[in-house]
Amino acid sequence: MRKEYIAEFLGSYILVFSGCLAIVVDTLFNNLGSIGVSLVFGLVIVALIYAFGHISGAHFNPAVTISFALMKEFDKKEAVKYIFAQISGAIFASFTIYLLVIEYNKSMSELKYLGSTLPSGSLIQSFILEFILTFILMIVIYTSAIHGKAIKSFAGIAIGFTVGIEAMIGGAISGASMNPARSIGPAVVSGNLDSLWLYIVASILGAIVAGVVFINFMKCKGSCE
Numbered sequence: 001m002r003k004e005y006i007a008e009f010l011g012s013y014i015l016v017f018s019g020c021l022a023i024v025v026d027t028l029f030n031n032l033g034s035i036g037v038s039l040v041f042g043l044v045i046v047a048l049i050y051a052f053g054h055i056s057g058a059h060f061n062p063a064v065t066i067s068f069a070l071m072k073e074f075d076k077k078e079a080v081k082y083i084f085a086q087i088s089g090a091i092f093a094s095f096t097i098y099l100l101v102i103e104y105n106k107s108m109s110e111l112k113y114l115g116s117t118l119p120s121g122s123l124i125q126s127f128i129l130e131f132i133l134t135f136i137l138m139i140v141i142y143t144s145a146i147h148g149k150a151i152k153s154f155a156g157i158a159i160g161f162t163v164g165i166e167a168m169i170g171g172a173i174s175g176a177s178m179n180p181a182r183s184i185g186p187a188v189v190s191g192n193l194d195s196l197w198l199y200i201v202a203s204i205l206g207a208i209v210a211g212v213v214f215i216n217f218m219k220c221k222g223s224c225e
Contacts, residue, residue: 004078005085007056011048012089015060016185018044020115021097027111028104034171042164049156058156061179062086067138067207071215073146083181090185098189114186117175117199126174126195127202133166134178134206142214148224178203 022040026032032040049058057074059065062083068074097114104111119126140162145155163178170176177183183199186192 004056005081007052008059008082008085009089009092011052011056011058011060012086012181013093014048014089015041015044015179016090016093016115016182017096019182020094020186021100023115024097024101024111028101035168038164038167038171038176041167042160042162044160045163046156046160049159053156056082060086060089060181061203062181063134063179063203063207064138064141066204067211070208071211073211086181087184090181091188092185094185094189097186112190113192114190116186116190116192117177117183118192119175119195119198120173123195123198127198129170129174130177130199130202131206131209133170133174133176134203135210137162137166137178138207138210139214142210143218146214147218148220175199178206180204 019041022032022037026037048060052058059082065074065079065082069076069079094114101111140158144150144158145152167176177199180200180203183196187196
């Protein structure tokens with residue numbers, strides 16, 4: 001197995017394990033709050049980008065991989081393997097969390113969702129929000145990590161901060177997924193698949209539209225000198 005796939009699996013595992021476990025721990029002990037949980041998601045992204053970026057590009061997100069592939073910033077043949085690694089890592093992480101909290105599930109039924117992303121209002125509200133949040137995240141990724149004039153050494157900070165900020169402003173409404181793998185993992189393990197399609201479709205569309213905007217209006221045409 002190639003090191004890139006292992007990096008994507010591990011990165012996705014660590015992302016979902018850290019972020020979703022933060023939600024579960026806050027549910028149990030009320031020690032983090034929404035800002036604390038948001039910071040966990042943002043900071044773990046920063047760490048993972050610097051840890052695995054030089055190995056796999058640090059996607060950890062099927063929406064990112066799909067957008068890169070469609071915009072010809074990534075090999076389409078590799079995209080399916082990356083996505084499989086990302087989703088597998090997310091599912092394994094969610095199963096790990098399940099094993100860790102199973103004894104609490106007996107008395108706290110809300111833990112059964114394992115940190116799943118769930119709409120607090122209407123589906124259309126969460127769909128629009130997830131589209132916008134993913135669009136913003138993907139624009140930051142393109143302009144900080146792909147653009148020819150970007151200071152790429154700061155990309156991890158820019159991307160991680162964006163995830164944390166968007167989790168703070170959107171978490172209470174839609175869960176602020178921005179990542180199909182992050183939503184698929186806990187949904188599959190908990191068996192709560194009712195609104196999963198929303199987090200897959202909206203985030204992928206948001207990432208693709210961001211790619212189109214970047215390629216057509218922001219990317220250097222020819223040399224970036």
